[in-house]
Amino acid sequence: MITQTAKFDIRPVTSTADNQIFLDIPARIYAKDPYWVPPIQSSIAKQFTPTNPFLNYGKLQQFITVSQENSQPVGRIVAAVNQRLIEREAQNIGLFGFFECIQDFTVAQALLDTACKWLREQGMTVARGPIDFSTHNNCLFLVDGFDSPPMVMMPYNPPYYPEFMERDNWHKAKDAYAYDFPLDKPLPPEFEKAYRIACKSGVNFRPIATKGEAFERDAKSIYQLFNRAFAPNWSSTPRSEAEFLEEAKDLRDLIDPDVFPVAEYNGEMVGFWMGLPDYNIPLKQVNGKLNWLGILKFLWYRRQIDRGRVIAICSLPEYRRKMVPLALIYLGMQGGKQKGKPYKRAELSWVFEDNFASRKLIEAAGGKIYKTYRIYEKVL
Missing domain, CATH: 3.40.630.30 (Gcn5-related N-acetyltransferase (GNAT))
Structure with missing residues (x-):
């Protein structure tokens, strides 16, 4: 045709x-x-x-x-x-x-x-x-x-x-929003307090594992959390575990564990803050091709990364009373600001306009909307 x-x-x-x-x-x-x-x-x-x-x-x-x-x-x-x-x-x-x-x-x-x-x-x-x-x-x-x-x-x-x-x-x-987080401003004290409350409640926090069987276990736990926490999202469809693990393997070498904390309770993962360095900075230099020259350029320009993206903040509903979401925000932001880290700002994206619970939390942490995105429909 x-x-x-x-x-x-x-x-x-x-x-x-x-x-x-x-x-x-x-x-x-x-x-x-x-x-x-x-x-x-x-x-x-x-x-x-x-x-x-x-x-x-x-x-x-x-x-x-x-x-x-x-x-x-x-x-x-x-x-x-x-x-x-x-x-x-x-x-x-x-x-x-x-x-x-x-x-x-x-x-x-x-x-x-x-x-x-x-x-x-x-x-x-x-x-x-x-x-x-x-x-x-x-x-x-x-x-x-x-x-x-x-x-x-x-x-x-x-x-x-x-x-x-x-x-x-x-x-x-x-519509969906991207929030800007400058890292030169401290979080409100309620977030550190929430972290201490969560710890006293028996919640354990650690960086995501990035190697071997430990990485695969964490990836499978995150997959289960995604399905439980985000299944009701508008226009969302479930992925198989195999699909998710394939995507996770592609991202494994890009992870900075200091900006990817996970929360556990009695050995079970109950939440995570998914942060990634902004690899668009070196990717812009490789012209869409990761051949040997592209890989060399990527490795060289990745040293210029000075910002990161928060892809998701996830907590099972029953652990919100234990302050897990606020604690994860505290740990993720502290991880990005610690000595030796290059991050000057972060973006949290994307959040649907009617996800008021998440928006309220993000805005309480100091996030400001700076980009708006849209999905369209048409009757056929």
Whole structure:
């Protein structure tokens, strides 16, 4: 199926050459953007191989757009059906993701229309996105806060993307926020007090293990906690333990244990603060390729890392009375500020706008909203 217009063609990705065009499009879109961080191409390509676990419960179709005038690629999109999401929400919700487009509304509209047409053919009645297969992967469009680079594993896009969505009659499904934490200001004394109360209550705190069987045990415990604590999250779908452990292994060498404390009670993990150094700083220098030269550049520029991202603060509900969430914030922040650490600021992201319990806690710790992200929906 090739959709033709006066200026460009849209076609499904059906060959190795098409797939390479798909992978190369972001570099063209962001060629002059000082904040964009090229993703590792091999990691993106891996998601479109037959071994992707998503294909066990979902299906997808990649599309690319090519100019008729000069044969240059001008956009891409992926339409996907996540059966787990459909079962969870009891609604035929289709997804679009991996969206990139030049600053031309006609191209954007054609891409979105093509994805929606494919989703309708699969029996979907609502389209939602951007979501790259699931909210565990890359998702959300940045809609406010374009004056600074994204932190590790956070989305980034040109300001005209949300404008195109509104112009094409998509509506806001939900917003999410990124919070800025300057590390030169002390936490309110209630957080240290909460840590002492938690310790007296029998809660034990330690850094996450990063080696051998101990790492695998901790990764499995975190997986169980994720499923128990975050299962009710909007648009979230469960991952298998194998999927989660594969992702954890990819991140193991990037962990700084001092900013990744875990909480235990009677030997069982009951909470964690998941912090990561902002590896976008060295990744920006490798141009999306971790070949031998890219690895050398990564190792060299990682010394410039001076900020970190807090991906999640998790505690089982029954341990909140033991002050575990506040204690984890205290330990995570203290770990980032200790002597010898390079961190000057941290970002906690992302938090849905209606997650008032988490937002209240984050704001009490001094976090300030500095970026806003959005997921859109459209009735098909």
